[in-house]
Amino acid sequence: MDRGAAANLFSQFSFPKSFDVLVEPEAGFITPEKAIRLYATEAKKNGAIIHSNEKVIEWNKIGNNVTVKTHRHTYHANKLIITAGAWAGKVIPAIADKIKVTRQFVAWIKTRDDKKFALNNFPCWMIADDNKRGCYYGFPLLDTNKFGEPAGLKLAHHFPFQPTDPDNVNRQTTNEDIENLRYCLDNYLPGISDSVLHSKICLYANSPDENFIIDKLPGFEENVFIACGFSGHGFKFASVAGEILADLAIKGKTELPIGFLNAKRFS
Ligand SMILES: Cc1cc2nc3c(=O)[nH]c(=O)nc-3n(C[C@H](O)[C@H](O)[C@H](O)COP(=O)(O)OP(=O)(O)OC[C@H]3O[C@@H](n4cnc5c(N)ncnc54)[C@H](O)[C@@H]3O)c2cc1C
Numbered sequence: 001m002d003r004g005a006a007a008n009l010f011s012q013f014s015f016p017k018s019f020d021v022l023v024e025p026e027a028g029f030i031t032p033e034k035a036i037r038l039y040a041t042e043a044k045k046n047g048a049i050i051h052s053n054e055k056v057i058e059w060n061k062i063g064n065n066v067t068v069k070t071h072r073h074t075y076h077a078n079k080l081i082i083t084a085g086a087w088a089g090k091v092i093p094a095i096a097d098k099i100k101v102t103r104q105f106v107a108w109i110k111t112r113d114d115k116k117f118a119l120n121n122f123p124c125w126m127i128a129d130d131n132k133r134g135c136y137y138g139f140p141l142l143d144t145n146k147f148g149e150p151a152g153l154k155l156a157h158h159f160p161f162q163p164t165d166p167d168n169v170n171r172q173t174t175n176e177d178i179e180n181l182r183y184c185l186d187n188y189l190p191g192i193s194d195s196v197l198h199s200k201i202c203l204y205a206n207s208p209d210e211n212f213i214i215d216k217l218p219g220f221e222e223n224v225f226i227a228c229g230f231s232g233h234g235f236k237f238a239s240v241a242g243e244i245l246a247d248l249a250i251k252g253k254t255e256l257p258i259g260f261l262n263a264k265r266f267s
Helices: 003-009 032-047 083-090 093-098 175-188 235-251
Strands: 056-062 065-070 074-077 079-082 100-109 125-127 137-139 153-158 198-207 214-215 224-228
Touching: 032 235, 083 093, 083 198, 083 224, 100 175, 153 175, 175 198, 214 235, 224 235
Parallel strands: 079 224
Antiparallel strands: 056 065, 065 074, 100 153, 100 198, 125 137, 137 153, 214 224
16 A cells, blocks of 8 residues: 555554555454354364363373373373473473474553544554564454453564573563563554553464474374464464364374475474
């Protein structure tokens, strides 16, 4: 889109002269909590049994079977799918050196004029410039009655930040977090407001090329299937990742083109 037209349409942003603007009218967002509830409900309708809050301590392959020991029980199965997110390296030691877990700061900002940033008046957005690696991104202001807490305009910096141990994360907001946020607000959303209503520290599980790893686990090809290294952009692919994993576990192969996601590409 012409920069002038974009500035008229989205006057909330400051568009530097050197910027190109791309508008994607079909783009949108997913509310993950609702999506996860929906997936879990549908899975249960199809016979899945979900054991929440049950930590896997270890798994082993014995003959052509797999044993999974949790802090409650020991389970035996023929096939095992592992999707442990930021803990993938702990649950699958063979890929531990391929998954870099990073600490990510997310903020919800108070807006001076809520209407200007409301859904339908303000888009999902992403901004990349030459000074910072990765890109800044955010969402429209969402009605907490409909979308839940927290209130405020959500935004963050998509880039693998400080490496961390997923079991020992600094959850305190740092000066660096705030300076980085301020850089984005000052440059691209000037005048929006100066207060952070809420913030959170989350985790990315980054693969070396920031593409996912979805494959049969090397050495355990008949029984164990893995999906990890989603590198901060995996949620929207949850359904297709599930389809691939089900194909691999049930049929031993998938028609979907997953060659570029194979687990051996970094060795
Ligand atoms: C701040 C932030 C913003 C993001 N924004 C986007 C976005 O805009 N778009 C997008 O597509 N993606 C986004 N993502 C990425 C997305 O959330 C992840 O890619 C996705 O959740 C990865 O799914 P997963 O199943 O691999 O891991 P998770 O969703 O982390 O699930 C892993 C699960 O395994 C459990 N687990 C781990 N170890 C064990 C164990 N030993 N025993 C039992 N359970 C265990 C964990 O408790 C967790 O529930 C974002 C992530 C962050 C942190």
